[in-house]
Amino acid sequence: MTSGAIGTVDGILEDAEAKKARASAWFRTLRDSIVARYEGIEDSYTSGPFSDLPAGRFDISETHRAGEGDEDAGGGEMAVMRGGRVFEKVGVNISTVFGTLAPRAQKMMASRGIPGIEDDPRFWASGISLVAHMRSPKVPAVHMNTRHFWTPSAWWFGGGGDLNPMVPDDSDTAFFHDAYKAACDKHDPDYYPRYKAWADEYFMIKHRNFARGVGGIFYDDHNTGDWEADFALTSDVGSAFLAAHPPLIEKHMHTPWTEADRAHQLVRRGYYAEFNLVYDRGTKFGLETGHNIEAVLMSMPPVATWP
Numbered sequence: 210m211t212s213g214a215i216g217t218v219d220g221i222l223e224d225a226e227a228k229k230a231r232a233s234a235w236f237r238t239l240r241d242s243i244v245a246r247y248e249g250i251e252d253s254y255t256s257g258p259f260s261d262l263p264a265g266r267f268d269i270s271e272t273h274r275a276g277e278g279d280e281d282a283g284g285g286e287m288a289v290m291r292g293g294r295v296f297e298k299v300g301v302n303i304s305t306v307f308g309t310l311a312p313r314a315q316k317m318m319a320s321r322g323i324p325g326i327e328d329d330p331r332f333w334a335s336g337i338s339l340v341a342h343m344r345s346p347k348v349p350a351v352h353m354n355t356r357h358f359w360t361p362s363a364w365w366f367g368g369g370g371d372l373n374p375m376v377p378d379d380s381d382t383a384f385f386h387d388a389y390k391a392a393c394d395k396h397d398p399d400y401y402p403r404y405k406a407w408a409d410e411y412f413m414i415k416h417r418n419f420a421r422g423v424g425g426i427f428y429d430d431h432n433t434g435d436w437e438a439d440f441a442l443t444s445d446v447g448s449a450f451l452a453a454h455p456p457l458i459e460k461h462m463h464t465p466w467t468e469a470d471r472a473h474q475l476v477r478r479g480y481y482a483e484f485n486l487v488y489d490r491g492t493k494f495g496l497e498t499g500h501n502i503e504a505v506l507m508s509m510p511p512v513a514t515w516p
Contacts, residue, residue: 225359228436228440229305229333229335229357229359231440232335232357232440232443233305233335233357235440235444235447236303236335236336236337236355236447237303239337239355239447239448239450240286240288240301240302240303240337242451243301243339243450243451244267244288244301246451246455247265247267247290247296247299247301247341247455248264248265248266248267248290250295250296250455250458250459250462251264251265251266251290251293251294251295251296252264253459254294254295254462254463256463257462257463258344258345259293259294259295259344260294262292262293262294264293264294265290265291265292265293265294265295265296266290266293267288267289267290267299267301268288268289268290268291269286269287269288270286270287271284271285271286271287272284272285272286272287272302272304272501272503272504273501274304274306274308274501282306282307282308283304283305283306283307283308284304284305284306284501285302285303285304285305285306285504286302286303286304287300287302287501287503287504287507288300288301288302288303289301289507291511293344294344295343295344295345295348295458295462296341296342296343296344297342297343297344297510297511297512298341298342298510298511299339299340299341299342300338300339300340300507300508301337301338301339302337302338302339302504302507303335303336303337303338304334304335304336304338304504305333305334305335306333306334306335307331307332307333307334308331308332309330309331309332310326310330310331310332310497311497313497314330314494314497315327315330317493317494317497318360321429321430322430323360323362323363323430324362324363325360325361325362325363326360326362329360329361329362330360331360331361332358332359332360333358333359333360334356334357334358334359334494335356335357336354336355336356336357336367336368337353337354337355337356337447338353338354338356338491338507338508339351339352339353339354339450340352340507340508341454342478342510342511343458343462345461345462345464345466346375346376346466346470346471346473346474347375347461347462347464347465347466347470348457348458348461348462348464349372349373349374349375349378349381349422349454349457349461350372350373350374350375350422350478350481351370351371351372351373351454352370352371352373352508353368353369353370353447353450353454354367354368354369354370354491355367355368355369355443355444355446355447356368356491357440357443363432364432364436365429365430365431365432365439366428366431366432366439366440366442366443367428367429367430367431367443368427368428368443368446368447369389369404369408369425369426369427369428369446370385370389370425370426370446370449370450370453370454371408371412371421371422371423371424371425371426371427372385372422372423372424372425372453372454372457373421373422373423373477373481374422374423375470375473375474375477376473377423381423381457381460381461382423382424384453384456384457385423385425385453385454385457386405386424386425388449388450388452388453389401389405389425389426389446389449389453390405391449391452392442392445392446392448392449393426393442393445393446395442395445396438396441396442396445400426400428400442401426403428404426404427404428405424405425405426407426407427407428408424408425408426408427409424411427411488412424412427412484414480414483414484414487414488415488416483416487417480417483419480421480421481421484425453426446429490431443472514475512475513475514476513476514476515476516478510478512478513478514479510479513479514479515479516481510481513482509482510482513485508485509489508492505492506492508
């Protein structure tokens with residue numbers, strides 16, 4: 210991360226507020242595109258298990274972050290589809306929040322090398338977060354997010370996506386990774402191998418010594434000093450999701466599956482929940498900053514078991 214005078218909230222970037230607004234608007238645009246694509250998949254599934262159900266639709270509700278007293282601390286929208294034909298539960302949340310970080314959150318940021326955060330804990334953050342838990346054990350679950358963060362001393366971007374099949378499929382893994390590699394390669398050929406390795410490390414359930422899925426990319430604290438370039442990278446990473454996951458749903462959503470497949474799926478969901486509650490940065494940040502609890506825990510699967 211490049212830090213110091215770059216991107217300060219107090220005006221060293223004269224158009225800081227405009228840049229924040231652009232990033233926040235982009236996350237909403239991406240949310241709208243994903244919602245439309247997923248609802249289209251629901252409409253297209255007209256034969257097979259659960260096809261007699263009404264096509265799933267997203268329920269969109271406002272969320273709010275608790276500020277001090279009556280202080281406006283921002284919020285967002287939680288878009289969740291439950292009990293669809295193809296999607297058992299999928300959430301696509303957007304948020305733009307701001308205020309003062311609590312002491313534990315300050316320490317979390319400081320431990321990552323974010324400059325000045327303990328002296329001046331003001332922040333602004335915006336992003337999109339998606340988790341899809343599928344009806345069919347043959348269709349891989351998925352996670353994606355992109356985000357933008359500002360403090361008085363620095364700004365950065367983060368994001369990525371990772372595929373979580375119940376049983377890995379080499380061709381699906383390659384397809385998913387290729388979409389993200391193409392997005393990264395538009396900007397720097399070093400990004401994909403670097404951020405793939407970061408994902409492999411980050412999405413490890415350490416207490417089980419077990420990878421959550423087959424990876425993808427993950428990056429955080431990304432600041433080259435060129436806001437436009439870094440925003441373009443994050444925008445391309447977000448758009449890559451639409452090329453990476455929906456085709457895999459359509460490829461597998463009619464594949465037959467058994468009760469044994471379903472039992473395996475529910476155990477893997479339990480592992481997924483463990484990761485999000487123990488290790489996930491976004492979950493920890495949401496809990497520490499007082500955001501809407503249902504939005505923070507949107508990623509939890511609707512049903513899970515443990516061996």
